[in-house]
Amino acid sequence: MSASRRGGPTGPTGPVIGRALQLLDAFGPQHRELSLSDLARRAGMPLSTAHRLLHELTVWGAVERGDDGLYRIGLRLWELGSLAPRGTGLREAALPFLEDLSQITRENAQLAVREGTELVFIERIAGSGAVPVLTRVGGRFALTATGVGLVLLAHAPVEVQEDVLAGPFERYTSKTVTDSTQLRRMLADVRSSGFSTSDRQVTMDALSVGAPIRDGRGEVVAAVSLVVHHGSTTPHALARLVMTSAQAISRALRS
Amino acid sequence: MSASRRGGPTGPTGPVIGRALQLLDAFGPQHRELSLSDLARRAGMPLSTAHRLLHELTVWGAVERGDDGLYRIGLRLWELGSLAPRGTGLREAALPFLEDLSQITRENAQLAVREGTELVFIERIAGSGAVPVLTRVGGRFALTATGVGLVLLAHAPVEVQEDVLAGPFERYTSKTVTDSTQLRRMLADVRSSGFSTSDRQVTMDALSVGAPIRDGRGEVVAAVSLVVHHGSTTPHALARLVMTSAQAISRALRS
Numbered sequence: 034m035s036a037s038r039r040g041g042p043t044g045p046t047g048p049v050i051g052r053a054l055q056l057l058d059a060f061g062p063q064h065r066e067l068s069l070s071d072l073a074r075r076a077g078m079p080l081s082t083a084h085r086l087l088h089e090l091t092v093w094g095a096v097e098r099g100d101d102g103l104y105r106i107g108l109r110l111w112e113l114g115s116l117a118p119r120g121t122g123l124r125e126a127a128l129p130f131l132e133d134l135s136q137i138t139r140e141n142a143q144l145a146v147r148e149g150t151e152l153v154f155i156e157r158i159a160g161s162g163a164v165p166v167l168t169r170v171g172g173r174f175a176l177t178a179t180g181v182g183l184v185l186l187a188h189a190p191v192e193v194q195e196d197v198l199a200g201p202f203e204r205y206t207s208k209t210v211t212d213s214t215q216l217r218r219m220l221a222d223v224r225s226s227g228f229s230t231s232d233r234q235v236t237m238d239a240l241s242v243g244a245p246i247r248d249g250r251g252e253v254v255a256a257v258s259l260v261v262h263h264g265s266t267t268p269h270a271l272a273r274l275v276m277t278s279a280q281a282i283s284r285a286l287r288s
Numbered sequence: 289m290s291a292s293r294r295g296g297p298t299g300p301t302g303p304v305i306g307r308a309l310q311l312l313d314a315f316g317p318q319h320r321e322l323s324l325s326d327l328a329r330r331a332g333m334p335l336s337t338a339h340r341l342l343h344e345l346t347v348w349g350a351v352e353r354g355d356d357g358l359y360r361i362g363l364r365l366w367e368l369g370s371l372a373p374r375g376t377g378l379r380e381a382a383l384p385f386l387e388d389l390s391q392i393t394r395e396n397a398q399l400a401v402r403e404g405t406e407l408v409f410i411e412r413i414a415g416s417g418a419v420p421v422l423t424r425v426g427g428r429f430a431l432t433a434t435g436v437g438l439v440l441l442a443h444a445p446v447e448v449q450e451d452v453l454a455g456p457f458e459r460y461t462s463k464t465v466t467d468s469t470q471l472r473r474m475l476a477d478v479r480s481s482g483f484s485t486s487d488r489q490v491t492m493d494a495l496s497v498g499a500p501i502r503d504g505r506g507e508v509v510a511a512v513s514l515v516v517h518h519g520s521t522t523p524h525a526l527a528r529l530v531m532t533s534a535q536a537i538s539r540a541l542r543s
Binding site: 062090095107 | 304305306308309312315316317320341348349352360361363364365366367368369370371372373374375377380401403408426428
């Protein structure tokens with residue numbers, strides 16, 4: 034989905050660098066190890082071109098080739114990625130507060146940012162009694178279902194909101210809200226109350242409450258949430274905890 | 289240092305993709321925000337070329353341009369980097385054990401891999417009473433000074449060992465070992481005892497003990513360490529704890 038949004042083989046990037054980036058786009062959470070022919074096919078280019086570009090990417094360290102002949106994302110890319118302010122920078126500022134949230138509740142504390150019309154999970158800390166969740170660090174998710182997603186969508190530019198609210202909507206459970214009028218009301222609630230509630234919208238045993246993290250200009254740059262067993266507590270009881278953490282992380286980010 | 293080892297402007301990568309990667313190489317822990325002219329100068333290319341390549345990298349998400357006109361590493365690169373098995377994959381497997389180590393001792397637990405003749409820190413968990421350290425996640429460090437570094441060097445291919453032992457050596461304190469004969473003896477000790485000791489080699493108040501993490505074939509793929517206040521305990525007391533964790537992480541990696 035992400036690759037197509039950025040344009041495919043005839044996309045907006047230049048011919049050579051664009052093809053190298055297409056090769057990298059072939060990797061994903063479900064495609065962590067790829068053969069030369071997998072990569073050529075997924076990137077839509079001849080084997081010989083893929084082979085030459087992969088050689089250059091390997092020398093630089095963007096990909097690594099194992100003894101099994103498969104290509105994987107290389108440590109050099111991880112290292113560069115760790116310089117992203119919205120990734121590692123945010124995560125380092127938030128980590129102590131996420132650990133506190135997780136230890137107090139023995140549940141999941143999550144951190145996410147918006148990227149276009151989706152969210153990207155930056156961190157998840159699971160307490161010893163945490164409810165199972167679908168989250169993966171570095172993974173993408175719909176904005177309409179999770180606690181962090183509803184916060185990020187509620188504070189997104191209006192054109193992003195309209196794009197998302199035009200549907201279609203991902204449905205995870207029978208409780209997933211897929212009605213745009215109801216979603217608009219939920220987003221207005223998030224803005225007025227300062228927190229979001231996702232009640233069994235992703236899995237039937239989880240309740241999530243999220244709150245916004247703001248930069249020095251007051252703009253929402255990320256969201257934090259607690260994801261707990263459904264029935265173990267109320268959204269309002271969690272909201273105070275999560276909002277306090279969100280404010281503490283906002284302060285840490287500014288300093 | 290890393291960029292020069294991979295070859296500079298006339299390095300081993302092809303002309304166009306090579307120049308795009310040179311632009312990315314201009315970013316580093318001390319250079320997280322760069323202007324167009326900074327980037328052109330650091331990458332050794334004309335402003336117009338840098339401008340065109342940065343446009344392509346921005347469209348793809350490898351870099352992001354702020355309202356202040358400065359470029360930073362983009363979330364898309366962080367996201368792709370999170371697919372690196374030696375980065376996030378290793379970190380996810382090790383995290384519960386690092387948290388245990390840190391909670392038991394209230395000190396620092398560290399995780400690192402070797403990249404050429406240096407190490408890269410993959411994770412650091414700081415306990416509530418942790419001694420200050422120079423570590424940064426995603427940062428590089430010499431192999432000869434730290435607990436994790438000595439483990440990784442002791443199990444590196446002989447040509448890497450010879451390259452490193454030929455010097456020069458980074459000196460951090462008066463206790464930093466910079467004599468190649470003494471270093472060889474320390475590396476032999478690491479291999480026979482199963483753990484490393486770095487006694488005030490990086491800062492005068494820290495003692496570090498490291499142990500190897502092995503893959504299914506028994507090869508050392510990473511190292512874990514505890515870094516504690518010097519004088520608070522003995523290396524042997526820490527060694528049992530660290531070696532047990534290293535074995536547990538090795539098992540988790542294999543499954």
